[in-house]
Amino acid sequence: MANAILARRFFIPAVFAGLLASAAPAAADLKLCNRTSYVADAAIAMEERGAAASRGWFRVVPGQCRPILQGQPPAEAIFVHSRTLALYGTAPLAPAGDNEFCIADADFVIGGARKCRSGQRFAKFNAVKPTAVDQDFVIYLAEEAEYSDLQARDAGIQRLLIAAGYDATPIDGIRGAKTEAALAQFIQDNKLSLTAAGRSDFFDILLDAAQKPGSGFSWCNDTVHIVMAAIGMEDTGVLITRGWYRIEPGKCLRPDIVGQPRRVYSFAEAVDSEGRRVTRSDGPLVWGGADILCTRNTRFEIADQTDCAAKGLTASGFAAVDLADRRAMTIRFK
Numbered sequence: 001m002a003n004a005i006l007a008r009r010f011f012i013p014a015v016f017a018g019l020l021a022s023a024a025p026a027a028a029d030l031k032l033c034n035r036t037s038y039v040a041d042a043a044i045a046m047e048e049r050g051a052a053a054s055r056g057w058f059r060v061v062p063g064q065c066r067p068i069l070q071g072q073p074p075a076e077a078i079f080v081h082s083r084t085l086a087l088y089g090t091a092p093l094a095p096a097g098d099n100e101f102c103i104a105d106a107d108f109v110i111g112g113a114r115k116c117r118s119g120q121r122f123a124k125f126n127a128v129k130p131t132a133v134d135q136d137f138v139i140y141l142a143e144e145a146e147y148s149d150l151q152a153r154d155a156g157i158q159r160l161l162i163a164a165g166y167d168a169t170p171i172d173g174i175r176g177a178k179t180e181a182a183l184a185q186f187i188q189d190n191k192l193s194l195t196a197a198g199r200s201d202f203f204d205i206l207l208d209a210a211q212k213p214g215s216g217f218s219w220c221n222d223t224v225h226i227v228m229a230a231i232g233m234e235d236t237g238v239l240i241t242r243g244w245y246r247i248e249p250g251k252c253l254r255p256d257i258v259g260q261p262r263r264v265y266s267f268a269e270a271v272d273s274e275g276r277r278v279t280r281s282d283g284p285l286v287w288g289g290a291d292i293l294c295t296r297n298t299r300f301e302i303a304d305q306t307d308c309a310a311k312g313l314t315a316s317g318f319a320a321v322d323l324a325d326r327r328a329m330t331i332r333f334k
Contacts, residue, residue: 009193011257017220020297028071028136029067029069029070029071029135029137030044030068030069030071030138030139031065031066031068031136032044032058032068032080032138032139032141033064033140034060034062034063034065034141034152035062035142035143035147035148035152036062036142036143036147036152037145037159037171038062038088038202039060039203040059040062040083040084041056041057041060041182042056042058042060042068042080042082042083042141043056043080043082043101043108043123043125044058044068044069044078044080044081044139045057045080045081046078046079047077047217050218051111051112052113052114052232053112053113054102054109054110054113054125056107056108056109057107058101059079061153061203062147062152062153062203063147063151063152063154065149065152066334077127078127078129078130079101079125079126079127080124080126080128080139080141081097081123081124081126081210085207086245086246086253087210087245087256097124097125097126099124099126100122100124100125101113101114101123101125102116102120102122104119104120104121105124108120127328130264145173150166150173151173151174152173152175154175154179155171156203157179157197157202157203158170158172158179158182159171159205159256160203160206160209161183161186161206161255162256163256164186164206164209164210164254165328166186167182167260168184171231176224182239186206186209190205192205195246210254211251211252211253211254212252212254217254217255217264217321217331218252218254218255218328218329218330218331219245219254219268219324219329219331219332220252220253220331221249221252221253221332222250222333223285225249225270225272225285226246226270226272227268228245228246228250228268229245229253229267229268230242230266230295230318231243231245231246231255231257231264232258232267232291233261233263233264233265235265239303240291240302240303241265241293241300241302242265242300242301244299244300247268247333260323261323262323262324263294263320263323264320264321265289265291265318265319265320265321266289266318266331267286267289267293268288268333269284269287270285270333287319287331287333288316288319289317289318289319289320290302290319291317291319292305292308292316292317292318293305293308293316293318293322294311295313296312296313319331
């Protein structure tokens with residue numbers, strides 16, 4: 001679990017050991033603060049005198065600041081890579097940087113992070129300069145809304161309440177009457193204490209609820225393959241497609257749908273461990289329909305659905321899903 005990273009005794013590569021030995025003052029920490037409305041996993045990389053090391057994953061919930069290293073970091077060479085959970089599909093975190101270091105799928109500490117070995121792969125990192133705050137040094141994850149820590153936590157709660165089927169719109173980081181009502185209903189439905197929203201594990205509870213079939217729209221993967229899904233929905237009169245959402249075998253996922261649309265559009269395809277489309281004797285294993293909308297191979301959010309090919313996009317057949325007068329709708333991939 002990401003929360004166990006700091007408690008675990010890791011082997012510290014030479015570049016990290018050198019940084020810790022030279023750190024001053026000893027009480028300083030390098031912290032990662034999440035001022036977005038998304039639960040994020042982050043990795044850091046450091047480079048000094050030609051030696052590079054990377055370390056991850058650090059899970060940081062909205063509004064949280066957590067120490068990731070003791071000691072003052074070098075001002076010249078620290079890098080961050082962040083990712084959001086599959087539940088969110090696309091998310092407006094910082095774009096990929098120009099610096100490549102090795103990462104792994106599970107928690108990792110990698111010395112010689114410029115040369116990947118078995119079970120590792122390159123990822124793009126952004127160069128950052130930590131901000132001095134009191135005695136510590138802080139790296140901020142932020143989005144365009146420029147939330148404070150408290151606003152980020154409330155916006156993160158709103159986003160996951162919506163994914164769990166509760167109407168906490170709009171996602172604005174303001175704990176208004178509508179959000180309070182949705183939160184109170186969620187607490188009642190899950191038999192939680194009235195102060196549950198302040199618990200350190202409340203985002204774990206929300207994430208678990210958002211990934212179970214139930215109220216709202218959800219996908220469930222009954223196959224042995226990984227399924228990558230995309231959603232289409234109307235937003236202020238514009239039809240937007242968004243993907244990809246990764247659904248593991250045997251798991252369910254509720255995409256983040258804002259508001260209460262009467263209709264959404266669904267497309268999905270099975271992929272192998274290398275991300276290649278699974279093909280059977282009768283063709284690719286896909287789930288869709290007759291409505292042609294635009295997608296692309298990487299994560300996307302597309303507002304213009306005309307002439308996909310001319311824009312370098314893929315024309316995919318989505319299935320229209322009627323949500324009118326339905327409290328729950330689950331599409332099962334078989």
